[in-house]
Amino acid sequence: MASEDDEFTMLFQDFYPSLCRFLECLLGGRAPLAQDLAQESFLQLHRTAWGTLPPGEARFWLYRVARNLAINEFRKSNTRYRLFDRVVEALRPAARNPEQEYETRERKQLVLEMLHTLPEDQRTALLLREQEQLSYREIGDVMNVSESKVKVDIFRARAALRERWSKRAKTAGASAG
Amino acid sequence: MSCSFTEKISSLIDGELATAEAREVERHVLTCAECEQVRADFLNLRSQIAGFETLKNPVVSNRALKKILTQEDRVPVSGMRWGWSTPAIAFATLLVIGAIIGFVFYQTPNTDQQTVAVVESPTPAPSPEPTKEEEKSATPKEEKRPAPAPRKPIVREPKPGEQFALVSEPDPTSSPAERVRSADAETLTVIHFEKSETLLRAFRNVRLNTSSAREEVAYERKRAQQLVYQNMILRRAADANGDVHLASILESLEPILLDIANLPDKPDGDKVRTIRERVERKNIVPLLQINSAALARALDD
Numbered sequence: 329m330a331s332e333d334d335e336f337t338m339l340f341q342d343f344y345p346s347l348c349r350f351l352e353c354l355l356g357g358r359a360p361l362a363q364d365l366a367q368e369s370f371l372q373l374h375r376t377a378w379g380t381l382p383p384g385e386a387r388f389w390l391y392r393v394a395r396n397l398a399i400n401e402f403r404k405s406n407t408r409y410r411l412f413d414r415v416v417e418a419l420r421p422a423a424r425n426p427e428q429e430y431e432t433r434e435r436k437q438l439v440l441e442m443l444h445t446l447p448e449d450q451r452t453a454l455l456l457r458e459q460e461q462l463s464y465r466e467i468g469d470v471m472n473v474s475e476s477k478v479k480v481d482i483f484r485a486r487a488a489l490r491e492r493w494s495k496r497a498k499t500a501g502a503s504a505g
Numbered sequence: 506m507s508c509s510f511t512e513k514i515s516s517l518i519d520g521e522l523a524t525a526e527a528r529e530v531e532r533h534v535l536t537c538a539e540c541e542q543v544r545a546d547f548l549n550l551r552s553q554i555a556g557f558e559t560l561k562n563p564v565v566s567n568r569a570l571k572k573i574l575t576q577e578d579r580v581p582v583s584g585m586r587w588g589w590s591t592p593a594i595a596f597a598t599l600l601v602i603g604a605i606i607g608f609v610f611y612q613t614p615n616t617d618q619q620t621v622a623v624v625e626s627p628t629p630a631p632s633p634e635p636t637k638e639e640e641k642s643a644t645p646k647e648e649k650r651p652a653p654a655p656r657k658p659i660v661r662e663p664k665p666g667e668q669f670a671l672v673s674e675p676d677p678t679s680s681p682a683e684r685v686r687s688a689d690a691e692t693l694t695v696i697h698f699e700k701s702e703t704l705l706r707a708f709r710n711v712r713l714n715t716s717s718a719r720e721e722v723a724y725e726r727k728r729a730q731q732l733v734y735q736n737m738i739l740r741r742a743a744d745a746n747g748d749v750h751l752a753s754i755l756e757s758l759e760p761i762l763l764d765i766a767n768l769p770d771k772p773d774g775d776k777v778r779t780i781r782e783r784v785e786r787k788n789i790v791p792l793l794q795i796n797s798a799a800l801a802r803a804l805d806d
Contacts, residue, residue: 333574340570345559353557367569374573432558439553457519458554461790463710464521483515490546 336378339386340370346460347394353455354398354448357440361401369394391460391470395452402448442489450485453478508539518547520706524724527707548699552798555791690742691800694751697735698797701758704728705790708765709781722772729765736762754796757787 344366351362369390381389443451452471456462462470464478471478513530516522522530534540708725740755764780784790 336574337570340573341566344566344569349557349559353554363565363569367573370569371573435553436557439557443554455554458551459557461706461709464519479516479521482519483512486515486547486550487511489550490543493546493550 336374343387343390347390350455350459351394351398353443354451356444365394365397368397388470442492446485446488450481453481454485457482508537510540511543514540514544520703520710524721552794555794694739695797695800697739698793701732702790702793705784722768725765726768729762733762733766754792758789
């Protein structure tokens with residue numbers, strides 16, 4: 329039991345931060361909720377599937393469940409979470425380097441906003457590719473779709489983001505000039 | 506995006522094309538300005554998305570882990586069995602039917618009241634279970650289990666400085682000629698990082714059990730042989746410029762490139778797997794991504 333918990337701890341330490349990041353990007357920047365859902369995914373793994381999954385499968389299982397939890401959240405009214413996130417943001421201690429912190433936050437916000445314009449399946453596929461380095465086959469396993477759909481989704485997501493990015497750059501250039 | 510190759514560029518940068526096709530697309534990119542721009546834009550998007558910080562506060566992670574491990578004992582999937590006898594099922598069925606009949610009778614005169622109640626009911630409590638259809642695909646063998654304790658949101662701690670800040674600023678006291686030389690070296694380093702990243706991704710996706718595996722590995726080996734010399738030159742240049750950060754990245758990349766370059770004609774599956782594991786463990790691909798983007802941005806500025 330102890331060694332099982334040790335293994336679980338190792339898995340948790342390896343993947344909890346990246347699962348939080350994945351969920352945060354998927355949910356449009358709601359960090360506390362993302363951490364909550366990541367915790368919930370690990371809890372479900374610990375309670376039910378841990379020990380029954382083949383080696384190396386736990387990671388994909390986690391992403392699959394985390395995505396499902398996120399989809400459930402999309403379907404619910406999310407007003408109170410947004411309110412909570414704002415309260416948390418307001419209560420955060422002041423940054424040590426406010427200028428740098430501001431720039432980081434701006435860039436982060438821009439990426440989140442652009443990602444949020446994509447359909448959920450394209451966003452998930454792109455995040456799993458760019459952040460988690462999963463292959464098309466592995467992404468297909470997580471999302472329960474074919475490899476060719478993953479390929480098309482990722483391409484469409486990139487093309488859409490590229491277009492928005494260049495439009496944004498043009499608008500920024502025009503307003504500066 | 507009018508060129509017919511643009512869709513393939515997406516697969517190319519993911520290392521998901523077969524060797525021959527990858528070579529064809531790479532050759533095309535060299536001659537097509539539009540595709541070259543698309544590739545640069547896709548790689549830039551990648552660095553923006555991959556550069557998104559992960560949670561770095563171990564206190565928050567440890568608190569979450571402790572909470573999970575101290576939750577009630579897990580319910581083994583195989584150990585959960587419905588041990589109902591026939592009379593119990595009959596009794597339960599009767600109860601359900603009775604409840605439905607009672608509900609229908611009670612419901613009829615109070616339709617308006619019920620509508621109001623539905624409208625006034627607060628947001629439903631968050632359900633930890635995935636939706637039915639999603640749940641089916643995610644955990645097909647899972648059975649109903651007790652709902653976990655209500656979630657407590659975790660307050661995020663401030664994060665330390667971003668990874669982009671790792672790129673050293675140019676020395677304002679250096680001469681213009683020195684600055685140009687340094688910019689050249691940085692441009693070469695960006696290109697080198699991007700090429701190495703593509704190689705490592707492609708190497709990770711080589712399928713060992715296919716008939717074309719040998720040919721694919723031979724191609725990656727050749728690319729690694731080309732890159733390893735470039736890596737040595739750039740590492741020495743970074744050392745000479747006193748750029749410890751770049752030198753250390755190039756230093757950790759070098760043994761991996763060497764290992765791939767030195768693979769035999771008929772590579773052993775274990776050897777390839779060992780190199781892949783090392784790449785994963787060192788986290789070298791995201792490191793290359795982030796730093797090439799940061800360098801490119803610094804050059805733009």
